[in-house]
Amino acid sequence: MPKLLLDGLGIPESPRWHDGRLWFANWIEQQIVAVGPDGSTEVMPAPVERPMGWSIDWLPDGTLVTTGDKLRRQEPGGSFAVLAEQGGNEIVVDRRGYVYLNGADFDFAGGEAPRPGWIKLVTPDGAVREVAGDIEFPNGMVITPDGRTLVISESFAGRLTAFDLTDSGDLTNRRAFAEGLGPDGICLDAEGAIWVSTSGSSVVRVTEGGKVLDRVELDENRAPFALALGGPDRRTLFVLTAEWRGQDSIGDNLDRLTNGPRTGAVLTVPVDVPGAGRP
Structure with missing residues (x-):
């Protein structure tokens, strides 16, 4: 059964295990939060100009980067500088420092x-180019440990989609990794399986081809927004959730989460296979 690590959040998103703690984006509150295994937290303001639709990751040298209205990097003194004018939703950085960010140019929250x-x-020199299009509402992304494959959530298609990564950073050989899901934020394990949300209140571990190996059930009306594998041995599955009523519209749910009680929470589940790859 999942155990509660932290609650009272807005919409927790974009979890990453970094430097012994779980870091995530606390949407609505516009905060970057780090939480230790004991539940102790550190909070910093996020340098974004919108309450939802932003993410965090780290460059290979340990520099924090954030997306949202623009791509920014944290300077040694703690301030943030613009790395690229391009904004986006989710982000993942490969081992070379290439930044992959995704987005969709419409007002999701506004209907x-x-x-x-x-x-x-976004290459290390700040140049930006599109490497994939026609993504049906892009969300979480992972890169395999060998740096050769990127998998992205296509939320509106219910699909995980894989690409080969070339030496130049381009994405080729587009293919379905798994279908029939409700994917948002995802994470990869050392056996090449991906933890991903379903269209209901559960998360599953799936292989390429869509075979479900494990399932974790959550409370009814609790949506899993994003997942991460972390802990000292990366055998803790972190599930970031908030109340989401399936009978309500997306707009009504977002309005309630924005203006109502803070129902966001971080849950933990022990797993057998450790996390791998990036983030």
Whole structure:
């Protein structure tokens, strides 16, 4: 059964295990939060100009980067500088320092009609180019330990999609990794399986091809927004959730989460296979 580590959050998203703690984006409150295994927290303001739709990761040298309205990097003194004018939703950084960020150019929270999303690459010199398009609402991304494969959540398609990563950073050989899911934030383990949310209140561990190996059930009306594998041996599954009523519209749910009680929480589940890859 999942155990509660932290609650009273807005919408917790973009979890990463870094330097002995779980870090995540606390949407609505516009905070970056780090929580230790004992539940102790450190909170810093996020340098974003919108309450939702932003993410965090680290460059290979340990520099924190954030996305949102722009891509920013944290300077040694703690301030943030613009790395690229390009904004985005989720982010993942490869071992070379190539930054992959995704997004979709429509107002999801405002109920605007969906448009195809994209993945863009930001190279260390700050240059930006699109490396994939026609993504059906892009969300979480992972990169395999060998740095050769990127997998992204296509939330509106219910699909995990894989690409080969070239030496130049381009994405090729697009293919389905698994179908019939409700993917948002995802994480990869050492056997190449991915922990991902379903369309209900559960998370599953799936292989390429869609075989479900494990399942964790959550309380009804509790949506798993994102997942991470961490802990000292990376055998703790962190599940970031908040109340989400399936009978309500997306707009009603977001309005309640924004203006109502803070139902966001971080849950933990022990697993057998440790995390791998990036983030």
